[in-house]
Amino acid sequence: MLGLMQDWPLLIPKIIDHAGLYHGGRKVISRSIEGPIVETTYSDIRRNALRVAKRLEKDGIKLGDRIGTVAWNTWRHLEVWYGITGIGAIYHTLNPRLFPEQIAWIANHAEDRMMLVDLTFVPLMEKLADKLPTVERFVVLTDGAHMPQTSLKNAVAYEDWLNEVDDDFAWKSFDENTAAGMCYTSGTTGNPKGVVYSHRSNVIHSLMCNAPDMLGLSSRDVMLPVVPMFHANGWSLAFTAPMAGTSLVMPGAKMDGASIAELLVTYKVTHSAAVPTVWLMLLQELEKTGQMLPDLTKVIIGGSACPRAVTEKFRDVYGAEVMHAWGMTEMSPIGTLCSLKPEYADLTGDAWLDIKETTGHPPFGVEMKIVDDARQELARDGKAFGRLMVRGPAVAGSYFKREGGEILDADGFFDTGDVASIDPYGYMRIVDRSKDVIKSGGEWISSIDLENLAVGHPDVAEAAVIGVVHPKWDERPLLIVVPKAGRTPTRDGLLAFMEGKIAKWWMPDDVVVVDEIPHTATGKIQKTTLREQFKAYRFPA
Amino acid sequence: MLGLMQDWPLLIPKIIDHAGLYHGGRKVISRSIEGPIVETTYSDIRRNALRVAKRLEKDGIKLGDRIGTVAWNTWRHLEVWYGITGIGAIYHTLNPRLFPEQIAWIANHAEDRMMLVDLTFVPLMEKLADKLPTVERFVVLTDGAHMPQTSLKNAVAYEDWLNEVDDDFAWKSFDENTAAGMCYTSGTTGNPKGVVYSHRSNVIHSLMCNAPDMLGLSSRDVMLPVVPMFHANGWSLAFTAPMAGTSLVMPGAKMDGASIAELLVTYKVTHSAAVPTVWLMLLQELEKTGQMLPDLTKVIIGGSACPRAVTEKFRDVYGAEVMHAWGMTEMSPIGTLCSLKPEYADLTGDAWLDIKETTGHPPFGVEMKIVDDARQELARDGKAFGRLMVRGPAVAGSYFKREGGEILDADGFFDTGDVASIDPYGYMRIVDRSKDVIKSGGEWISSIDLENLAVGHPDVAEAAVIGVVHPKWDERPLLIVVPKAGRTPTRDGLLAFMEGKIAKWWMPDDVVVVDEIPHTATGKIQKTTLREQFKAYRFPA
Numbered sequence A, B: 001m002l003g004l005m006q007d008w009p010l011l012i013p014k015i016i017d018h019a020g021l022y023h024g025g026r027k028v029i030s031r032s033i034e035g036p037i038v039e040t041t042y043s044d045i046r047r048n049a050l051r052v053a054k055r056l057e058k059d060g061i062k063l064g065d066r067i068g069t070v071a072w073n074t075w076r077h078l079e080v081w082y083g084i085t086g087i088g089a090i091y092h093t094l095n096p097r098l099f100p101e102q103i104a105w106i107a108n109h110a111e112d113r114m115m116l117v118d119l120t121f122v123p124l125m126e127k128l129a130d131k132l133p134t135v136e137r138f139v140v141l142t143d144g145a146h147m148p149q150t151s152l153k154n155a156v157a158y159e160d161w162l163n164e165v166d167d168d169f170a171w172k173s174f175d176e177n178t179a180a181g182m183c184y185t186s187g188t189t190g191n192p193k194g195v196v197y198s199h200r201s202n203v204i205h206s207l208m209c210n211a212p213d214m215l216g217l218s219s220r221d222v223m224l225p226v227v228p229m230f231h232a233n234g235w236s237l238a239f240t241a242p243m244a245g246t247s248l249v250m251p252g253a254k255m256d257g258a259s260i261a262e263l264l265v266t267y268k269v270t271h272s273a274a275v276p277t278v279w280l281m282l283l284q285e286l287e288k289t290g291q292m293l294p295d296l297t298k299v300i301i302g303g304s305a306c307p308r309a310v311t312e313k314f315r316d317v318y319g320a321e322v323m324h325a326w327g328m329t330e331m332s333p334i335g336t337l338c339s340l341k342p343e344y345a346d347l348t349g350d351a352w353l354d355i356k357e358t359t360g361h362p363p364f365g366v367e368m369k370i371v372d373d374a375r376q377e378l379a380r381d382g383k384a385f386g387r388l389m390v391r392g393p394a395v396a397g398s399y400f401k402r403e404g405g406e407i408l409d410a411d412g413f414f415d416t417g418d419v420a421s422i423d424p425y426g427y428m429r430i431v432d433r434s435k436d437v438i439k440s441g442g443e444w445i446s447s448i449d450l451e452n453l454a455v456g457h458p459d460v461a462e463a464a465v466i467g468v469v470h471p472k473w474d475e476r477p478l479l480i481v482v483p484k485a486g487r488t489p490t491r492d493g494l495l496a497f498m499e500g501k502i503a504k505w506w507m508p509d510d511v512v513v514v515d516e517i518p519h520t521a522t523g524k525i526q527k528t529t530l531r532e533q534f535k536a537y538r539f540p541a
């Protein structure tokens, strides 16, 4: 027997309809690529999204077509996401920080029919254009006055293109499982793989991730997403904020400390979200200028582990609470967020920081467990660690064109590639990536724990730990450090510093000092390259 | 092209799984029907729900079977909802305040196979038993020690029944559109009609209604649902609270002022939900005892219009914010909730009360518009009023057995039967029920506005306004009042009090003083009965 409630598909355009109707005057403030600050509203965004949809149809774009975007966070990028999904086409964000060949490879694999690009990326696209046979037209996200001379195929300025139509348009209707968005994983091994979000997954993800214990955005909040929309589905903020009627402040191309600080203060931002590097830059800037952040209450930090000092400084100096979050492109992307349940609500000082260092707990809609190599579930005791497996309506079931084949286990769980522990209240702690964990004599050593410890040394700017083959133990840890300017850390000094703070058998077998550690386009340590660099390295006998 | 995210049906048991795993120790505290306070946890509720599911299967209950519940809010009622839905059977709440014949009619119409009843209702059920041919077994929600002698068919004490099985059970899996719950509308005209909730509608409704601008429940909150689970899907709190990990305090059979006050204070309740009458009783009690409510922050009031004085008193004396809510059985049931958007966030004093008197704005997932008799949409200007139409994933599409036929208009909107205005920010104000509105010379007069005005008179305890036939104007308003104890309001005194506060042509043509005004089982003024009583009444010439 079926229920008798209405058939109301969970479609993305309904989000901007709701925002336009019930939070129509709420502002979306952007630093434009052209320079000036541009103010618009959800009601404007909705009207322009309707025009984008109508205009795309005029260009022959149909349900299922992929539209590439190479763009920063601005109101225009927001408009086009809603316009594209409004006719059942697919926003496909490309990460401009990737190598140009990778960008071309991804656009070809996705078979993007159009490419919407910010002014910043016109030169990059011109270099790539002849490698993008599927792209029929380039739209430059600017107005006629700022449109550059360009060789890009059928190039047109966004505002001119849009001005050819009015907003008299009705969203198309289709199954809620229709594809809505695409984002390729950074792909540390093999080719990048496309994650294909549906309307349903994006809507449910926003609903579940905006619970009061998760993002908790309200119509009285102002959110500054520093995290770019091309990074892991933009952390879903392009959906969550309008759904909640939360005002948005979009940083455009400028994400340096001074530019972000200016936006935070001027527009009374209450919530912001970014990877740790951004916050490190911001804190440095604030220390220099002595500026305070009187309106900021929540700082969402994810993408890689959040340094304890950052959480501490936000609390003690700026009165803002860091919400450490964990997720991945395959998860739409939020998996867990560190808000404090009653069991931890009264913690203070270091005990509070200890919990804030975990990546927190999942919302309803993310199932999570840790398993050993035999796929047996491990205890949720905060000590046992194993492969982190996830399941839910916003978790990938397969990749585009089934690259990578079957990616779920027999119970439908996806292997995150992370190694983690879960405590009795559900707080998850990332121990390592499963391919980075060091397998020493059948036991696992967390490379991340060693790195975190090493960067605590006053002479160390950055640290990485990799496993190196060992005749007796299979693998043993090698510590690689970049010195702080003007400092000269030594092997013995470092080892002495670490001694006693970890189990004896976790101690690195050797230390190497280097000038630089390689990073991925999203700012993570590139361990594959590092392992490549140290392929020939052997421990001293 | 479809998205490639996981197929994860939105099923109700996943809510209690989440609560049991991530908020396992969070308390559910009930005043038991037997008397003492009983403390249990979400982890216990989950385990017992698994046993209920297993035990129901043993009794031959299958997917689609209806299980009646005639019960107050207790942990046992909560357990059985989850257990029932865990095998795809349907919880069917019966309102024990209805006339016995109505209860029998509804149970027969629903073809309930089992009946789970509180001790309180055993005598009632015994009287009805021979009129309930479809019911195969009665389970009394108590333990062996408290089990009464009873003639009820196959009667068994719940705890004994449950003790026959362990919790080694896996929830059944099925389509998310499977029916999960049933609740009959009060049915002021014709027979009651069954609303059939699905797993999907209940899960989505809880997700959307727990947004920070709506119920906004977190794991640090404690919710006391005074509203019974048999009233309009229990306002969905049996799902929303566990989903958010919010502690529950269940009032059992005692909803008088003193009993509620005791629970609010002892268990540090932060949120509570009930119809206005409950709050009036509570406030009277508090005034008598001088007790304060230090932990209470949010008071959710719905079901009928919330008197301004209640909102004011909670604010000024008890420091709690009233959240006026509107909804109906057909809406799962929340339609709107009055939280303050930035446009109204700075209001104080009377201006604040004016907005708090509206029923607020809808969450994402409730579409709402007002139309005139020709079904043309009316302006959202806070002045125009018309029939309120709604659409969404948790709004009824039809009634059980298609009673009432097609209930949606061509665009899929459901006519709420309410007459309302909507202001530019989406705040909705109930003007009247469409069948109660007084049609005077082609114009509408709000009976509710007149009633609200009349109860402001110091001599009036309760007021009702109905339309009475009029030779010239079709209908004119008749004001019917119940005096406060020891007071004697007069026709002229009342009319003089109202004069100047409303348009002249809205003034009642006459006033009648009565001892009592009839009410429905859910506490609303029964206008049909009132109209019946005054059928012969004619205005003085």
Ligand SMILES: Nc1ncnc2c1ncn2[C@@H]1O[C@H](COP(=O)(O)O)[C@@H](O)[C@H]1O
Pocket: B185, B186, B232, B301, B302, B303, B304, B305, B306, B324, B325, B326, B327, B328, B329, B330, B333, B359, B416, B417, B418, B430, B433, B522
């Ligand atoms: N806050 C409210 N103010 C006025 N009327 C309300 C309110 N909430 C619910 N109602 C009325 O109750 C009806 C639903 O009744 P029920 O289905 O029994 O919950 C609505 O259609 C309204 O007429």
